Amino acid sequence: MPASGQASATSLPIGSDADLAWVRQQVRQCAAQLGFGLVQQTKVVTAASELARNTLVHGGGGRVEITPLDDGRTRGLRMRFTDEGPGIRDLDLAMTDGWTSGGGLGLGLSGAKRLVHEFAVDTEPGRGTTVTAVAWVTPVPSSRTGVG
Amino acid sequence: MDVPEQAAAGSAPQRVSGFFERRREQIAQRWADAPLFRSVFTVSRDEAVEACKAVVDALSDVTATGRIEDIGAPGFATVRRQLGGMAATRARTGCTSAQIADEVAALRGPAVELLREEFPDPSTADAHESVLALTLVMSTLRLVVMETALTEGADLIERQRQQLLEVATPVIKLWEGTVAVPLIGTLDSARSQVVMESLLEAIVDQRARYAILDITGVPTVDSLVAQHLMKTVAAARLMGAECIVSGIRPAIAQTIVQLGIDLGTVVTRASLADALAYALGRQGIEVSRADAGASAR
Ligand SMILES: Nc1ncnc2c1ncn2[C@@H]1O[C@H](COP(=O)(O)OP(=O)(O)OP(=O)(O)O)[C@@H](O)[C@H]1O
Ligand SMILES: [Mg+2]
Numbered sequence: 001m002p003a004s005g006q007a008s009a010t011s012l013p014i015g016s017d018a019d020l021a022w023v024r025q026q027v028r029q030c031a032a033q034l035g036f037g038l039v040q041q042t043k044v045v046t047a048a049s050e051l052a053r054n055t056l057v058h059g060g061g062g063r064v065e066i067t068p069l070d071d072g073r074t075r076g077l078r079m080r081f082t083d084e085g086p087g088i089r090d091l092d093l094a095m096t097d098g099w100t101s102g103g104g105l106g107l108g109l110s111g112a113k114r115l116v117h118e119f120a121v122d123t124e125p126g127r128g129t130t131v132t133a134v135a136w137v138t139p140v141p142s143s144r145t146g147v148g
Numbered sequence: 149m150d151v152p153e154q155a156a157a158g159s160a161p162q163r164v165s166g167f168f169e170r171r172r173e174q175i176a177q178r179w180a181d182a183p184l185f186r187s188v189f190t191v192s193r194d195e196a197v198e199a200c201k202a203v204v205d206a207l208s209d210v211t212a213t214g215r216i217e218d219i220g221a222p223g224f225a226t227v228r229r230q231l232g233g234m235a236a237t238r239a240r241t242g243c244t245s246a247q248i249a250d251e252v253a254a255l256r257g258p259a260v261e262l263l264r265e266e267f268p269d270p271s272t273a274d275a276h277e278s279v280l281a282l283t284l285v286m287s288t289l290r291l292v293v294m295e296t297a298l299t300e301g302a303d304l305i306e307r308q309r310q311q312l313l314e315v316a317t318p319v320i321k322l323w324e325g326t327v328a329v330p331l332i333g334t335l336d337s338a339r340s341q342v343v344m345e346s347l348l349e350a351i352v353d354q355r356a357r358y359a360i361l362d363i364t365g366v367p368t369v370d371s372l373v374a375q376h377l378m379k380t381v382a383a384a385r386l387m388g389a390e391c392i393v394s395g396i397r398p399a400i401a402q403t404i405v406q407l408g409i410d411l412g413t414v415v416t417r418a419s420l421a422d423a424l425a426y427a428l429g430r431q432g433i434e435v436s437r438a439d440a441g442a443s444a445r
Binding site for chain 1: 334336337338367368369370371372374375398399400402403406407408409
């Protein structure tokens, strides 16, 4: 993680539908400022919407930290969603397209992963869940380590 | 600052309660001239005095029970509405919350002055304790006003949100048998519920065979929005109408596909115009320019 990446992280609460709308707006604004194109903006905002809703609905609320990244070659955006909810017992299952524990489509986690370049889930039953997603302005080889 | 919760007979809060009762008239007269009451009851000073008396009575109740630091004390219940209304009036004239809080705080001075007059020797422990109790109950009153004002603000926002829900979802009749809903903004669960209900109602009322959901104004289509759209389409189908989703912008189309959402069973069109043309075509209606039609054939 380059030091410059920590430049100006924003932390937002996720506790209501109104908060979700605010998170989407902030992510869109941040992505636009970093130079993401319209399609990339739409993808990263949609991923944020999915993950923030999971934090709210499944995690019982939490926070997101939005951090602009700059590794010298390209710019990016890291979103880290944290909650202290029930955690995910079977992560492989949860990451399966179409699997839902509720009445959803079961596409939030797996779909969000496809919409960004780097994706990591850190979860422990009973302790909570942290999902980190990174998108770069231009696609890069998977050796990039923005998730860490 | 330890004031006993349970006021023993003759305790400071009880003495202050007696003071409120005895000097009700004088306190009310002085408060009626304070900015808070004067600026709310601009028409009639008698009304201001009456309002002040209600507050004095409430404070007398609260101090009698000794719960002088408790904003939930039952004694405040009788004046909560009145105080909330007064704060709202001040807020409407451009007062900030801090200014309103200051105005409530300004009521303390005149009351303390009157209380001091009751003690021949203001340096006794009794005098000090009574003034302290009065000061405490007056700051509790300030908290009650602020809390009431905040609650009313939240209620107002909720009411406006509800109103917005209704306003923001008009169902438009485009043609005999064809209705459309232009969706704008965030399609959360509450909104989609309203959209679905008004659309189904319109389908019945207008005997519509075709219903167009236009999402040009929806900035983000995630799995929940997609699910709401599909549910609405399915419900419309049950009512005997075919649904067309229009206005899916290129960036959204790419995102939906990558997200893994399958809109395969839903008829989609790029624009509202295309969706209307489709609906008309299905009803055997052809639209063409009057002159072009003449010269082309
Ligand atoms: N933050 C979280 N805390 C606990 N469980 C979670 C969390 N995020 C996801 N899950 C679990 O993973 C499952 C899959 O999540 P996913 O977002 O893919 O689908 P969904 O939320 O059920 O439906 P949708 O497609 O509407 O998002 C959820 O049903 C839930 O059981
Ligand atoms: Mg989800």
